[in-house]
Amino acid sequence: MSEWAVKCSGVTKTYKTGGQSTYALRGIDVAVRPGELMMLVGPSGCGKTTLISVIAGILDRDEGECTIFGEDFKAMRPGQRTKFRGLNIGFVFQQFNLLPTLTAAENVAVPLLINRENRGHAIRRAKEMLERVGLGEKVNSLPSRLSGGQQQRVAIARALVHRPRLVVCDEPTSALDHVTGERVMDLLKDVALEDGRVLVVVTHDQRIFKYGDRIAHMDDGRVTHVDAPEPANETMGGI
Amino acid sequence: MNLVALKMLVGDRMKYFALIAGVAFASLLITQQASIFTGYALRTGAWIRETGYADLWVMDEQVEHTVDIKRMGDMTLSRVRGVEGVAWASPMYYGFLNVVLPDGSRQNFRIIGIDDATLSGAPPKMVEGQYSDLRRDRAVIMNHAANVMLDRFPAEARRYLRVGDRVSVNDNEVEIVGSYSAGPEFFWEPIFYTTYSRAIFMSPTERKNLQYILVKLREGEDARMVADRINALGGVRAMTGREFENQTMWWILVQTGILVNFGITIALGFVIGMLVAGQTFYTFILDNLRNFGALKAMGVGNGRIVMMMATQVVVVALLGYGIGVGLASLTGAAFSGVGLAFQMPWQIPAGGLVAVGGVCMVAGILSMMKVMRLEPGVVFR
Numbered sequence: 268m269s270e271w272a273v274k275c276s277g278v279t280k281t282y283k284t285g286g287q288s289t290y291a292l293r294g295i296d297v298a299v300r301p302g303e304l305m306m307l308v309g310p311s312g313c314g315k316t317t318l319i320s321v322i323a324g325i326l327d328r329d330e331g332e333c334t335i336f337g338e339d340f341k342a343m344r345p346g347q348r349t350k351f352r353g354l355n356i357g358f359v360f361q362q363f364n365l366l367p368t369l370t371a372a373e374n375v376a377v378p379l380l381i382n383r384e385n386r387g388h389a390i391r392r393a394k395e396m397l398e399r400v401g402l403g404e405k406v407n408s409l410p411s412r413l414s415g416g417q418q419q420r421v422a423i424a425r426a427l428v429h430r431p432r433l434v435v436c437d438e439p440t441s442a443l444d445h446v447t448g449e450r451v452m453d454l455l456k457d458v459a460l461e462d463g464r465v466l467v468v469v470t471h472d473q474r475i476f477k478y479g480d481r482i483a484h485m486d487d488g489r490v491t492h493v494d495a496p497e498p499a500n501e502t503m504g505g506i
Numbered sequence: 507m508n509l510v511a512l513k514m515l516v517g518d519r520m521k522y523f524a525l526i527a528g529v530a531f532a533s534l535l536i537t538q539q540a541s542i543f544t545g546y547a548l549r550t551g552a553w554i555r556e557t558g559y560a561d562l563w564v565m566d567e568q569v570e571h572t573v574d575i576k577r578m579g580d581m582t583l584s585r586v587r588g589v590e591g592v593a594w595a596s597p598m599y600y601g602f603l604n605v606v607l608p609d610g611s612r613q614n615f616r617i618i619g620i621d622d623a624t625l626s627g628a629p630p631k632m633v634e635g636q637y638s639d640l641r642r643d644r645a646v647i648m649n650h651a652a653n654v655m656l657d658r659f660p661a662e663a664r665r666y667l668r669v670g671d672r673v674s675v676n677d678n679e680v681e682i683v684g685s686y687s688a689g690p691e692f693f694w695e696p697i698f699y700t701t702y703s704r705a706i707f708m709s710p711t712e713r714k715n716l717q718y719i720l721v722k723l724r725e726g727e728d729a730r731m732v733a734d735r736i737n738a739l740g741g742v743r744a745m746t747g748r749e750f751e752n753q754t755m756w757w758i759l760v761q762t763g764i765l766v767n768f769g770i771t772i773a774l775g776f777v778i779g780m781l782v783a784g785q786t787f788y789t790f791i792l793d794n795l796r797n798f799g800a801l802k803a804m805g806v807g808n809g810r811i812v813m814m815m816a817t818q819v820v821v822v823a824l825l826g827y828g829i830g831v832g833l834a835s836l837t838g839a840a841f842s843g844v845g846l847a848f849q850m851p852w853q854i855p856a857g858g859l860v861a862v863g864g865v866c867m868v869a870g871i872l873s874m875m876k877v878m879r880l881e882p883g884v885v886f887r
Contacts, residue, residue, distance in 0.1 A: 316886045325803050325882040346807055353805020360886070364800035368517020369510065380507055381805045437886050 272433065272465040273299040273322055277331035280317050280488075291317040293488035294331065299481075301463035304456065306479035308470055314488040315469040316437065322467060323356050323435045324348050336432055353381045357426030359455075361438035363418045365410040371397060371421045372406040378429040396424040400454055416447035420454060427459055434459050436468040440475055452478045507806065511814035512821060514794060521793070525786045526826045532779015532865055533830020536772055537850065537858040538837055543768040544854060545847030549692040550758045551751030556688050559626050560720035561729055563750045564595070564736055567743040571754040573616070573693055575601060577714035582742060586719050589735045591727035596621035599705035600717035602695065606674040607667060609656035616697045617675065619705025627720050628686075629699060634669045635684020642683055646675070646698040650685035654696050667696075678708040690845065692758060776861055784869035787822070791815075791873040795880060802882035811877055819870035827862045831855050 280292040291314045299305040307315045320326035321333060324340035333339065336355065340348050357378070365374045375393035380386065394406050400420040410418055419439060426434050439455065440448030452475045459466050468479065476482055482494040516522050553572055554563070564586055566576040586595045599619030606612050620627040625637050633650040640647060648654075654667035667673070671682050675698065686699070700708075706715045721744065723732055733744035745753065759765040791798070798811065806814075838848035 316883075320883045320886055323803070325886075349802075349805050349807040351805075352803070356805075358800070358803055360800065362796070364796060366510065366514060366517075366797050368513045373510070373513070377510065377801070378804055380510065381801070381810075386509070 270300065271298040271334075272301045272303070272463075273297070273305075273333075273335055273467065275318075275322065275331065275333040278318070278321060278328045278333055279330040280314075280321060280326070280328055290488050292321070292328070295488070295490055297483055297490055297493075299465050299467060301465060302460060303480045304460060304466040304468060304478060306468045306470060306476060306482045307485060308473075308476065308482055309485035309491075310471065313485040315471075315485055318485070319435050319437060319467055319469050323358070323433075324352050353378065354429070355432050357429070357431035357434040357459075359419070359422050359426045359434065359436040359439045361441055363410070363415075363422045363442070365418055365421055365425075367410050370407045370409060371402060371413065371424075374410065374421055375424045375428050378425060378431075382429055393424070393428055396428045397421070399458055400424045414447075415443050416451060419443060419447075419451050423451065423455060423458065430462075431464070433465045433467065436466065436470075438470055438472070439468060440470065440472050445474060448472065448475060507810055507814055508817045511817045514797065514814075515790075515818045515821065518790070518793070521786060521790050525783060525790065525822045526829065528779060528782030528786050529822055529826025529862060529866060530829040530833065532775055532783060533827045533858055533862045534833045534837075535775025535779065535830075536861050537831050537854055538834035538848075539768055539771045539775060540854045540857065541834060541838055541848050541850040542846065543764070543772070544851065545849040546692060546764055546768075547755050547759060548849050549690055549847055550755045552689050552691045553693075554747050554751045554754065556630050557627055557720070558630060558747070559722070560747060561723040562721035562733055562736070562744045562746060564719035564721055564742050564744045565717065565750075567737075567741055569743070571757045572750075573600070573602075575717060577712065578716045578719075578742060579714050580716055582716055582739075583719055585739050586721060586736055586742075589732065589739070591724050591732035591735065593722045593724045594624075594626075595719050595721045596624055596626045597702050597716050598627050598718040598720055599702050599709070599715055601705070601709055603676045603708060605676075605698070607654065607656055607658075608671050608673065609658035611656065611658045613654065614695050615675070616693070616695045617705050617708065618697055618699050619702040620699060621720075622701040622703050625701075626722075627718075629688055631687050633685045633687050637684075639683040640699065640701055642681075644678070644680045644704070645683040646673075646680045646700045647684040647686055648682050648699075649697055650687050651690075652696040675708045676710070680704075680708075690847070776865065779862070780865040780868060783822070783826070783865055784872065787819070787866075787869040788873050788876070791876055795877070796884065798877045799880055799882050799884040802880065808878045812874055815870055815874050815877065819866045823863055823866035826866075827859055830862070831858060 276296045278292050278295040282289045282291055295318055307318060309315055317326065321328045327341060338351065343351060372390055372393045375396055376389035379389035379392060397403055397406050400423055402417060402420055405413060405417060440451055443451060455466065456478055483490045484492050566578050569576050583595060583597050586592060601617050602614050603617045604612055605615045625640060628637050635647060639645055656667060657664055669682050669685050672679055723729060729746050736742060736744035835850065838846065838850060842848060
């Protein structure tokens with residue numbers, strides 16, 4: 268098996284609107300090891316969101332190579348791609364994206380239901396996961412009854428409940444205050460990085476940079492440099 | 507995931523109720539108006555249906571409907587009796603005459619004269635008196651439910667026309683000797699039944715008096731074939747009761763504009779219901795677009811999205827349809843006592859289900875297309 272859980276090289280992506288082309292990714296090289304938390308940071312419009320969309324298989328790249336655990340989304344049929352995502356990827360969204368009419372436990376159970384697990388079993392697993400993120404008392408609460416931090420913890424529980432190998436987080440702390448944001452990152456680091464799981468976190472919140480094992484700095488559709496404090500100076504493709 | 511879909515649907519109660527209300531409104535309008543239309547349509551042929559003796563009705567070839575008075579010569583009766591396959595044929599007079607009621611008021615009545623000998627063509631059920639009472643001198647029988655009010659009497663003496671009253675038909679005094687029951691009709695003039703000869707005696711002198719000939723077929727004879735033989739006599743047309751009923755119904759529905767008016771109302775109900783339900787459902791989907799995007803990102807394929815949305819559409823359609831048809835039935839029951847022409851045969855709820863199902867399907871498909879085209883990446887924007 269590859270040393271890299273996520274490996275992208277020369278990835279380009281262009282959005283065409285009307286007669287105009289916008290170059291979102293201009294040849295991205297980035298790789299993430301199993302058990303690593305990689306942060307993608309940079310100013311708005313630099314291509315972070317496009318890159319995680321490509322990594323998570325919800326957006327097709329134009330050129331280049333990108334494999335997730337050795338699998339290339341582009342080589343899969345749409346159904347296979349959807350199934351692969353459901354089994355292997357967990358998502359934490361900036362706005363949490365919890366279904367407002369489902370309880371916390373039901374929200375957390377959604378990925379298991381997507382993977383066709385029995386509803387009773389899914390709810391049990393969801394409750395266990397909520398216990399792990401410290402929300403054992405809130406299993407029957409609707410999202411509207413939870414604080415922002417609690418909602419993000421529910422979202423984290425939802426991202427992890429089906430034991431995905433890759434967790435993609437889009438600005439997980441931007442809707443939270445500093446203290447809550449740090450708690451959420453502590454939790455992500457404690458709970459998510461088990462069993463060689465990979466975390467890719469998009470953020471421009473400098474306060475949480477310290478949680479990253481490596482930080483890929485992006486600008487204008489390119490990775491400009493990677494801070495790699497641990498382990499030392501491993502990059503690929505010149506970054 | 508279907509349970510998740512249902513929870514998404516019922517979670518926003520205002521939108522959920524608006525959706526159900528839109529579909530229920532469409533369903534109510536479609537089924538209620540269709541039922542009233544059917545009620546009117548059935549009333550146009552009620553008299554033919556209730557005169558159930560005849561296998562064939564014979565009339566002047568230009569007659570369009572039951573009260574289209576175009577009479578035949580009396581010789582036609584003998585010619586029809588001579589047609590192969592006819593067991594018997596009896597004459598019927600049908601006309602309008604002015605009647606002076608006991609309080610002095612005047613009103614147009616339909617006078618129906620039936621065969622003196624056999625009394626065939628009489629109404630189906632007597633309430634007071636007997637058919638044979640028609641053989642009494644100057645006897646007529648009236649519809650028990652005609653409710654002819656004698657309102658020129660002083661207030662304390664006002665009452666409905668009743669058995670035992672004497673009235674003047676075209677200056678011929680007659681006595682009401684009995685009453686019969688019959689369902690409501692499209693035409694509103696009250697009816698007096700009497701014998702054929704007495705009806706002609708009371709009517710102004712005309713060369714032709716025979717409006718209808720009621721024909722009974724010999725056993726084993728085919729109605730269509732015998733009708734063709736009668737038609738071959740020339741100048742007449744023979745029809746089964748059902749054919750005559752349909753001809754009358756369509757003539758009245760088309761000529762009075764009832765068909766167009768009710769058709770427009772039903773179509774409007776369909777369109778308004780579709781717009782209300784479609785718009786509400788579409789808004790519901792737009793409001794949930796990010797959630798659907800999140801589900802797609804998390805691994806829900808388009809097939810399952812379609813199933814989820816189909817579940818939502820089916821629940822809304824069935825609930826709305828049930829409420830709408832229920833309300834339509836209640837309306838029909840509530841107003842039946844005041845003469846609402848309301849008939850809901852099974853075809854109307856079935857048709858309503860198809861129409862409402864169509865409305866919801868269109869609304870659902872439009873929304874589904876939106877969700878299916880949705881890029882899951884929308885959740886990252």
